[in-house]
Amino acid sequence: MRPKFFVVYISPNGSTRLIADVFLQQLNRSGQQVTSLNLADHLLVPDFIEEFTDTENVCLLIGSPVYRDMAVPPVMDFIHRLPKMKNAWAIPFVTWGLACSGIALWQMGKALLEKGFRIAGAAKVASVHAMMRNMDHPIGEEHPDKEDQKQIIQLIDLLVSRFEANEMKALDLETLDYQSPEMSGECKSRIGKTWMIVPKKIDTNACTQCGLCEEECPVQAIVLDPYPKFTNTCFDCFNCVQLCPENAILPARSLEEIQANINKRINLIQEKPLTQSFM
Ligand SMILES: Cc1cc2nc3c(=O)[nH]c(=O)nc-3n(C[C@H](O)[C@H](O)[C@H](O)COP(=O)(O)O)c2cc1C
Numbered sequence: 001m002r003p004k005f006f007v008v009y010i011s012p013n014g015s016t017r018l019i020a021d022v023f024l025q026q027l028n029r030s031g032q033q034v035t036s037l038n039l040a041d042h043l044l045v046p047d048f049i050e051e052f053t054d055t056e057n058v059c060l061l062i063g064s065p066v067y068r069d070m071a072v073p074p075v076m077d078f079i080h081r082l083p084k085m086k087n088a089w090a091i092p093f094v095t096w097g098l099a100c101s102g103i104a105l106w107q108m109g110k111a112l113l114e115k116g117f118r119i120a121g122a123a124k125v126a127s128v129h130a131m132m133r134n135m136d137h138p139i140g141e142e143h144p145d146k147e148d149q150k151q152i153i154q155l156i157d158l159l160v161s162r163f164e165a166n167e168m169k170a171l172d173l174e175t176l177d178y179q180s181p182e183m184s185g186e187c188k189s190r191i192g193k194t195w196m197i198v199p200k201k202i203d204t205n206a207c208t209q210c211g212l213c214e215e216e217c218p219v220q221a222i223v224l225d226p227y228p229k230f231t232n233t234c235f236d237c238f239n240c241v242q243l244c245p246e247n248a249i250l251p252a253r254s255l256e257e258i259q260a261n262i263n264k265r266i267n268l269i270q271e272k273p274l275t276q277s278f279m
């Protein structure tokens with residue numbers, strides 16, 4: 001029996017959305033029933049979760065950017081809000097900025113298994129580093145490229161053919177724990193700790209109170225009062241810093257300093273392959 005597919009993601013900088021769209025288009029092409037949700041549309045989340053009434057005949061594709069080696073809080077929160085499933089399938093996917101993809105896939109896989117899903121497949125996809133997006137040549141420039149997208153198309157084609165032949169295979173969680181034991185252990189030790197935020201100040205001389213940052217924050221973490229104030233739902237995507245037309249949102253660490261640290265990490269880890277599907 002064909003499952004009902006759900007595609008869920010958050011994507012402050014657009015790469016995870018691009019991959020979610022590749023999944024969506026390929027599922028549509030193969031005639032599957034599919035519904036999608038961008039978690040930035042937070043008002044739609046409760047009704048969307050209500051759609052998980054059939055707890056068996058479902059395949060959830062869920063995408064997160066990798067931030068600080070982890071899946072981002074809005075995605076993990078969404079998984080935790082789902083009802084307990086019976087024999088449903090899930091496909092976690094992440095986009096990462098070539099520094100380190102960390103344990104994001106493992107973390108999502110673990111939470112999905114705890115909700116009663118089986119893991120049908122997974123993918124990590126090389127992407128432009130969102131922190132560098134305003135620079136001339138950001139790390140990961142041009143990713144996800146055609147080759148990255150081809151791997152995603154192959155993954156979905158294989159999974160659809162397995163569904164149709166009733167020959168699904170469940171992945172072990174260990175498959176998604178592909179970092180070195182030291183790196184994996186270090187990342188896991190940070191689970192459940194406070195999400196690290198780079199503090200940000202507002203330059204009130206420069207801010208025109210235009211409201212753009214408030215409108216565009218994917219988790220509604222900015223309130224204009226009368227200048228932007230940050231609430232504790234901020235997960236530090238840097239979207240507001242990068243899109244403020246007046247450069248009025250000033251992070252405590254400059255993007256140049258952050259980039260230098262990222263480059264050190266890239267040289268140290270040299271993670272390969274950049275894009276990989278697990279099936
Ligand atoms: C706050 C922040 C932290 C990030 N941390 C990492 C990281 O630990 N490793 C990495 O490879 N990329 C990291 N990135 C880059 C993102 O994972 C990458 O750009 C991703 O594709 C962004 O997804 P989006 O375009 O859907 O927003 C980080 C980006 C931001 C904004």
Ligand code: SF4
Nearest residue numbers: 207208210211213244
């Ligand atoms: S986008 Fe910039 S100028 Fe506009 S309200 Fe936000 S901080 Fe102020």
Ligand code: SF4
Nearest residue numbers: 217234235237238240
């Ligand atoms: S307040 Fe800024 S950095 Fe925090 S989540 Fe919103 S857009 Fe991202």
